[in-house]
Amino acid sequence: xxxxxxxxxxxxxxxxxxxxxxxxxxxxxxxxxxxxxxxxxxxxxxxxxxxxxxxxxxxxxxxxxxxxxxxxxxxxxxxxxxxxxxxxxxxxxxxxxxxxxxxxxxxxxxxxxxxxxxxxxxxxxxxxxxxxxxxxxxxxxxxxxxxxxxxxxxxxxxxxxxxxxxxxxxxxxxxxxxxxxxxxxxxxxxxxxxxxxxxxxxxxxxxxxxxxxxxxxxxxxxxxxxxxxxxxxxxxxxxxxxxxxxxxxxxxxxxxxxxxxx
Amino acid sequence: xxxxxxxxxxxxxxxxxxxxxxxxxxxxxxxxxxxxxxxxxxxxxxxxxxxxxxxxxxxxxxxxxxxxxxxxx
Numbered sequence: 001x002x003x004x005x006x007x008x009x010x011x012x013x014x015x016x017x018x019x020x021x022x023x024x025x026x027x028x029x030x031x032x033x034x035x036x037x038x039x040x041x042x043x044x045x046x047x048x049x050x051x052x053x054x055x056x057x058x059x060x061x062x063x064x065x066x067x068x069x070x071x072x073x074x075x076x077x078x079x080x081x082x083x084x085x086x087x088x089x090x091x092x093x094x095x096x097x098x099x100x101x102x103x104x105x106x107x108x109x110x111x112x113x114x115x116x117x118x119x120x121x122x123x124x125x126x127x128x129x130x131x132x133x134x135x136x137x138x139x140x141x142x143x144x145x146x147x148x149x150x151x152x153x154x155x156x157x158x159x160x161x162x163x164x165x166x167x168x169x170x171x172x173x174x175x176x177x178x179x180x181x182x183x184x185x186x187x188x189x190x191x192x193x194x195x196x197x198x199x200x201x202x203x204x205x206x207x208x209x210x211x212x213x214x215x216x217x218x219x220x221x222x223x224x225x226x227x228x229x230x231x232x233x234x235x236x237x238x239x240x241x242x243x244x245x246x247x248x249x250x251x252x253x254x255x256x257x258x259x260x261x262x
Numbered sequence: 263x264x265x266x267x268x269x270x271x272x273x274x275x276x277x278x279x280x281x282x283x284x285x286x287x288x289x290x291x292x293x294x295x296x297x298x299x300x301x302x303x304x305x306x307x308x309x310x311x312x313x314x315x316x317x318x319x320x321x322x323x324x325x326x327x328x329x330x331x332x333x334x335x
Contacts, residue, residue, distance in 0.1 A: 082312050182323040189329050245319055
């Protein structure tokens with residue numbers, strides 16, 4: 001046995017069970033847990049922020065309106081316009097609320113006392129992904145016709161004939177099955193894994209510095225604390241990136257349904 | 263017949279490790295080439311970054327499937 005193994009003898013790494021929450025109080029319905037409460041809280045906060053920013057707009061923006069307009073401009077210029085072109089303004093309400101709701105839900109993962117990224121429960125990303133999926137198919141059939149939608153999707157023009165034997169099933173699979181699946185799972189997996197990493201490193205720090213302080217283990221505990229701080233910064237970057245990517249993909253799917261040849 | 267080699271422990275973790283090889287290489291290529299493209303043509307930054315992220319997202323799909331598979335089987 002190495003010395004390190006002796007030190008870490010009964011250290012127990014946190015597992016997926018840290019995502020299981022009991023109902024909030026005795027006699028509460030089984031679904032009323034902390035993530036659900038935080039999901040509702042996040043939605044209310046986003047509504048309140050949007051209200052305070054845009055309810056009474058001035059020509060010269062001040063305070064909250066400045067912040068709100070910066071956010072709006074970011075989503076419009078980085079997400080909506082590249083994929084939707086001149087239809088961007090029409091889809092901004094959906095994209096803006098999607099982006100800020102997901103961003104806030106993700107940031108809950110590093111807010112003290114809350115510390116649960118809502119999207120680390122896959123049910124929440126699934127609802128978003130299904131919503132976008134339904135919108136995508138509805139718009140595609142509405143704008144390109146039932147046959148035209150599938151034809152544009154599976155048989156993009158300008159390729160040698162034999163290629164279609166391979167391409168058609170792949171395109172069908174990737175557009176109708178893999179795309180919504182990865183759309184939801186990407187957000188979920190990043191939040192799940194990130195939260196688990198944070199939990200693991202803070203557990204290392206707590207265990208080796210407080211629970212079982214030994215001369216050999218103390219160094220490991222310090223490493224754990226430093227890694228927790230570093231990973232928190234990295235997580236905030238990932239949380240922002242995932243909110244951005246989710247909104248970007250939503251805009252892309254909608255844009256592809258609106259205009260066939262892209 | 264005696265066993266020559268054996269894998270023990272959580273096979274899901276091993277599977278995810280294998281599933282992450284390909285996307286790891288792919289994501290590296292995408293961002294490497296993306297940075298190179300930006301260095302060659304800085305004025306096309308917006309267009310390059312957008313397509314870079316798109317490629318990243320599509321490549322990552324394989325790693326995501328690898329992550330989910332152990333939970334399913």
